[in-house]
Amino acid sequence: MSRNNAASRPTRADQADRHVLYQKAVQAPDFEVEFLDRIFRELRGRKPLSLKEDFCGTAYLSSEWVKSDPERTAVGVDIDADTLAWGRQHNLEAAGSDVAARVTLLEKDVREVTEPKVDIVCAFNFSYCLLEKRDELRHYFEQARASLKDDGLLFLDLFGGTECETEAEEETELEDEGATYIWEQVSFNPIDHHMECAIHFEFDDGSRLDNAFTYAWRLWSIPEIRELLEEAGFSKTRIYWERFEEAGDDSDEMEGTGEYYETEEAENQESWLVYIVAEK
Ligand SMILES: C[S@@+](CC[C@H](N)C(=O)[O-])C[C@H]1O[C@@H](n2cnc3c(N)ncnc32)[C@H](O)[C@@H]1O
Known part of the structure; x- marks a missing residue:
């Protein structure tokens, strides 16, 4: 090919x-x-x-x-x-x-x-x-x-929880999908508790679906x-x-x-x- x-x-x-x-x-x-x-x-x-x-x-x-x-x-x-x-x-x-x-x-x-x-x-x-x-x-x-x-x-x-008010990323394998689910806490403002989060997916061929879902909310x-x-x-x-x-x-x-x-x-x-x- x-x-x-x-x-x-x-x-x-x-x-x-x-x-x-x-x-x-x-x-x-x-x-x-x-x-x-x-x-x-x-x-x-x-x-x-x-x-x-x-x-x-x-x-x-x-x-x-x-x-x-x-x-x-x-x-x-x-x-x-x-x-x-x-x-x-x-x-x-x-x-x-x-x-x-x-x-x-x-x-x-x-x-x-x-x-x-x-x-x-x-x-x-x-x-x-x-x-x-x-x-x-x-x-x-x-x-x-x-x-x-x-x-x-x-x-x-x-x-x-103690790790929520901070920028962080957590990865979870999706069984039978050949994919990883990634939860990202993008930003957190301690003054008004405004938080931005995103969901990404990564696949076993190395490709990624970034920002499949994004959220802006108050914690x-x-x-x-x-x-x-x-x-x-x-x-x-x-x-x-x-x-x-x-x-x-x-x-x-x-x-x-x-x-x-x-x-x-x-x-x-x-x-x-x-x-x-x-x-x-
Ligand atoms: C985080 S998703 C939740 C989906 C589902 N309930 C779950 O448990 O995963 C948020 C959903 O809320 C909808 N949404 C946002 N603001 C809304 C509003 N004011 N009234 C109705 N739906 C709204 C969005 O379109 C989106 O589908």
Whole structure:
């Protein structure tokens, strides 16, 4: 083969679908469906049926939610038409007409949607941190609360820890993909907590998909979020912290178990991810 042909052959990065890679790298809808179901049953004593996934992106969680039970329905809200179109094709229509019929996608700002009333509203992967001013975030929480049935719950996640307020890069191999997921904390301003982050992918042919996704948001703290939820009218908030255990090798490293328990006190770690649950 001539050098020219080799040079014009498309790389893995040229051929990659960034939404497929994102879903594999970042999302865990099986775990989240189980978590939403368990906590709702524990706190409300009944099976949750209706979900609104705010900032839904490709509606991956909504599709897994309706697949988990034939009675379940979901509404996915996102402002980006192209991302919703990808999700409709790959996550909803690909799963069959029954799944597609039970998920409604709305191309709207999450702050504009308060109907239909649902059992659960969720905003995952820190998307609500895009709202950087107290007034903006309180208003979003008020709208999320207005979307809930009387016994409804709002679920959020949040990350933090001693290594979050700094520039850093973390690499994770994506199994069966021949690719590496790279999470980059590009900048952090300690004065206003504005943070810029980026997701890149590197492939086994050496090619890269840089800035596949970029984020500019505020790194909120848990007490700030709880205070704003209370100001928005939520009656109670609960924090679910991940149980950690020794890594099992000879190091002193601790590793997450994926098991979350409710607590009001925890030892800080280099990095953590919590779930915040707010009762209407
Ligand atoms: C970090 S992604 C989250 C995707 C998915 N929820 C997840 O868990 O990975 C953020 C999404 O929020 C959407 N978005 C940003 N601002 C929004 C707004 N005000 N209203 C609705 N969607 C918004 C973007 O289009 C993007 O798809």
